[in-house]
Amino acid sequence: MPKIIENKIFEYIKKHKIVKSKDIEKIFQLTQSSSRRYLIKLESQGLINRTFGEIILNENKNFQDQKIENKIKTNLEVKNKIAQHASQLALGYKTIFVDSGSNCYYLIQFLDRNIELFTNSITNANLALDLGFQNVNILGGTLKQETKSIVNFNKNELEGINFPISFLGVNAIDEKGCLYTPEKREAKAKQDIMKRSLITVVLAEKEKFNTMSTFKFSDNDSKIVIVSNIKEKDLKKMKLVSNTQIVRIKE
Known part of the structure; x- marks a missing residue:
């Protein structure tokens, strides 16, 4: 509290x-x-x-996203554990969306190389190609410099596309499990993906819980699974909305 x-x-x-x-x-x-x-x-x-x-x-403080090059170098052990656990939820799916962000970056190494991979991240797409993925698709739109991710998807970019499962990053999660990001265009992009996904899996370190950012992007109609190393005592304090569940991993 x-x-x-x-x-x-x-x-x-x-x-x-x-x-x-x-x-x-x-x-x-x-x-x-x-x-x-x-x-x-x-x-x-x-x-x-x-x-x-x-x-x-203090307006000299940067409240926005850090550069992706810096984020993928921090908390490596925890991010790998979260990513590996989350990847188990992808088993059996042939078409998968993977968001930008450092947790999703580490997720890619645990996915089946034969899937049809969609992403809005140039960094993650390059990693997938280096790892030998054969079918990598980048959604088109405006490129955000800090995260090297696509926001403001081009008109009709998602028309006719549905994802059985998508994996998203997040900047903050409140006590109800609602999801936040500091940038309006990014929030809209995440919402667009969630609306076209049967299941949305969110990867988040424990530090992102009980915090808030500027824009909420949760979709009340989507099934949301959050994979995290949140402590059990903190998880018990949460009052999750009905469409959200948390899968806790041990560090």
């Missing part, structure tokens, strides 16, 4: 750029000491600056 409140406070500050300390206390119904603890923590992360009763967003 404290992490959820912290994220909501930060989203409020991010939206308004400059706010008063008293506003935080009033809006989030916090005591002065409680509000101060949250703000000190945000300041320690370099997200805000506090001065003379005002809280100022």
Whole structure:
């Protein structure tokens, strides 16, 4: 719960750029000491600056996606374990969509080389070719520089295509299991894929839980399975929406 409140406070500050300390206390119904603890923590992360009763967003901080080249070099052991476990859900499927992102990058090495692979990631497509995949398809649209992924799919790009199973990355997951990303175009692209998938598998490290980002992309009509190393005690605290389940792996 404290992490959820912290994220909501930060989203409020991010939206308004400059706010008063008293506003935080009033809006989030916090005591002065409680509000101060949250703000000190945000300041320690370099997200805000506090001065003379005002809280100022640190706009030099990059809140968007990191470059994919950097993300695939972090948390390698955990990402490989999540990817390997998630790949078991792909067994028997001949057509699979794999999203951009570092977790999905590691997933590719565990997939059958004979599948028809669709992706919106140049990085993941190159990896698949290097690994010997014979049928690799990149969906067309606008290329996002940081993630080297396609957003704003071209008109009619997905017409007539359905995916028995898709694998997506995520930036944040709230206490109900709803999924978030910091970029509007990326959220729309993920929604487009989910609407055309019978099952959506989301790969996420435990640090992404009980956090929020700017744009929610969950689809209430899709079956969603989240594969994660989330701790059992944290999983028990969640109140998942009906179409979502979590498969927990041990680190």
